[in-house]
Amino acid sequence: MNIIVFITLFPLFGFLFLSFIQGAISRENTSIIGICSIVISFFITCFYSVRIIENNNQIFTQMLWQWLSINGFNIDFGFILDRLSLNMLFVITGIGLLIHIFSSWYMKSKEGYSRFFAYTNLFIASMSLLVLADNFLFMYLGWEGVSVCSYLLIGFYYTKSQNNYCAFKAFILTRISDIFLMISIFLVYNQYHTFNFQQIKFVSTFLNLENIYDLNFITFFLLLGVIGKSAQLPLQTWLSDAMVGPSPVSALIHAATMVTAGVYLIARTHFLFLLTPEVLYIVGLIGIITILISSVSALVQNDIKRILAYSTMSQIGYMFLALGVKAWSAAIIHLMTHAFFKALLFLSAGSLILSCKNEKNIFKMGGLRKKLPFLYINFIVGGASLTSFPLFTSGFYSKGDILFRVLQSGYFYFFLIALFCSFLTALYTFRMIFVIFHGNNTHEVTPSKNLNHNIPLFILLLFSTVFGSYILPPLLDVFPVSFFLKDDKFILETICSILSISGIYLSYYFWIKNLHWVDKILNFKLMKYLHYFFLKGWGFNWFYNISFVNFYLFISKILSFDPLNKTxxxxxxxxxxxxxxxxxxxxxxxxxxxxxxxxxxxxxxxxxxxxxxxxxxxx
Structure with a gap:
């Protein structure tokens, strides 16, 4: 019996049920319904993972219905479950389940408890639909579904106008990108006369080279269509502002799942990008520039969630860089390891913010390592994995594999920038950790002993270590080669390890041993301007406001008076x-x-x- 559809249906039923009985049942029953719907989807995913591994990469399909049939023009809606969609489902349902369990503790004293679980269930349903759809049109339904959920969850605390502004910003910027995705879908059908991924892949193997010109347009518009969702240059500005939502939302949508949808779509259509190496080069170029911009910006932020948001941009940039050099497996491996340690960091940050009475400024915390030892360990392990700390962390193997594949591809300048930004990652990550957990204590805090708080964090902690590198290969059917320390990788891994440890040491020296060095540097006028420039995300928001937003508001003001109506x-x-x-x-x-x-x-x-x-x- 084919039960793939239930992976999407149970979270959808959870959303509908929680929406209709809004506030009519207790919070405990609300969380049970919200969590159990994800549990069922997760177990179905596990069931199919066993079957796929046992049956030597068998591909499962399920036809749902025929949406349209006019004079030979047929659009069928169905599901496809292969290795790629299976990996994404483990992230969506597995990490989604842990975040739901954590949320039952995090949201217990907040308003909109039932509404929160309804939104997150709808998000899980939409995201699973996105990765299971067997054609572009069905995938686009899930693509827009996660956008709606993102808007609802970013603006969850809708009583504050700033939160609504950030939700609108995220929604509009991703809509700009989605216009190009729609164009690419139309171009795909014009070229292949089908929307089905498998059929397009089959036809691409026999594609006439004369059609490459049109194919360049298809892949280029596909690239433009995914950079908004994945917060890559030049549509990356929404992600740092999206941190106004609850911390579990940041962990679920803006670290583990939605922002990786662009990586998934490029990986799903890699057979098209292989035919257009120029566009593939642009994928890597966008990735490396985003890594540089976000890494430098994270180095000067004071808000803990904004630091993690910029780190998410940079890590997605590493995935784009891997895709640009045709390292498909390396990109997906890093996608999964990043989901583990970034979810760990965001959830730990949410717990930390609640403990410090909603304080987000890292320089207003300090000395918390003794009072919050479990969160301290979580930050150390999650931060170490983010910085590719050698041997002990899963991030070391996934990011190391990307760097090695970039070096192998011959893009030496990309490799050098990525290596330098890896050092910056260690610098800003442990700057955050040392400032928060070392120094003088300024807050009276009490560690949480609730199982719904501790168990999800412990599981994510475990998967952020080298243990995650043992779990992922059976799922991917690709062992992280860097784990075996082959001779041709040993030098690179040694360099990466030195950079990571050097970044950690410099963070300790500058922000613990010699904390006043920042004030001395900022006394220089040029450095003060540069600091402000990087703090504001390299001026992208200012440029967009001047170039587009203000012009749009000016035209809107003129049209609001309706000159034709006046005549x-x-x-x-x-x-x-x-x-x-x-x-x-x-x-x-x-x-x-x-x-x-x-x-x-x-x-x-x-x-x-x-x-x-x-x-x-x-x-």
Whole structure:
């Protein structure tokens, strides 16, 4: 029996049920319904993973319904479950389940408890639909579904106008990108006469080289269509502002799943990008520039969640870089390891913020390592994995594999920038950790002993270590080669290890041993300007406001007065004036009518006389 559809249906049923009975049941029952729907999807995913591994990469398909059939034009909606979609489902349902369990503790004292679980269930349903769809159109339904959920969850605390602004910003920027995705889907059908991924892949193997020009447009628009969702240059500005939502939302949508949808779509259509190496180079170029911009920006941030947001941009950039050099497996491996340690960091950050009475500024914390030892360990392990700390962490193997594949590809400048940004990652990550957990204590905090808080964090902690590198290969059917320390990788891994440890040491030296060095540097006017420039994300928001937003508001203000309507109203007023005075002529007095007739007849004869005199003069 084929039960793939239930992976999507159970979270969808959870959303519908929680939406209809809003507030009618207790919070405990609400969380049970929200969590159990994800548990069922996760177990179904595990069931199919065993079957795929046992049956030597068998591909499962399930036809749902025929949406359209007109004169040979057929659109079928169905599911496809292969290695790629299976890996994504483990991230969506597995990490999604842990985040749901954590959320039952995190949201217990907040308003909108049932609404929160309804939104997150809808998100899981939409994201699973996105990765299971067997064609572009069905995939696009899930693609837009996660956008709606992102808007709802970013603006979850809707009573604050700033949160609504950030939600609108995320929604609009991703919509700009989605326009190009729609164009690419139309171009795909025009070229292949089908939306089905498997059929397009089959036809691409026999593609005539004369059609490569059109194919460049397809892959280029596909790339433009995914950079918004994955927060890559130049549509990356929404992600740092999206941190106004609850911390579990940041972990679920903006670290583990939604932002990786672009990586998934490029990997799913890699057979098209292989035919267009120029566009594939642009994928890597966008990735490496985003890595550089976000790494430098994270180095000067004070908000803990914004630091993690910029680190997410940079890690997605590493995935794009891997895709650009055709390292498909390396990109997906890093996608999964990143989901583990970044979810760990975001959830730990959420717990930390609650403990510090909603304080997010890292320089207003400090000295928390003794009072919050479990969170301290989580940050150390998650941060170490993010910085590719050697041997002990899963991030070391996944990111090391990407760097090695970039070096192998011959893009030496990409490799050098990626290596430098790996050092910056260690610098800003442990800057955050040392400032928060070392130094002088400023907060009275109490560690949480709730199982719903501790168990998800412990599981994510475990998978962020080298243990995750043992679990992932059976799922991917690809062992992380860097784990075996082959001779041709040993030098690179040694360099990466030195950079990672050096970044950690410099963070300790500058922000623990010699904390006043920042003030000394910022005394220079140029450095103060650079600091402000990087703090504001390299001025992208300013540029967009000047170039697009203000111009749009200016045009909107003009159109709000409706100049065409004013022109029509002008003629209307003239008619009203004439009507006003003409009505006065109908006053009911006979003498007025007689005088009017005499004046009218005399005026008529005067005009005839004037015309006759002019005619005689001409003759």
């Amino acid at each position: 029509i109203n002008y003629f209307l007023r003239i008619i009203c004036v004439f009507n006003h005075y003409l009505l006065k002529t109908s006053n009911g007095y006979m003498r007025w009518y007689a005088a009017s007739m005499i004046v009218g007849i005399n005026s008529f004869f005067i005009l005839i006389l004037f015309y006759w005199l002019n005619l005689n003069l001409v003759l």
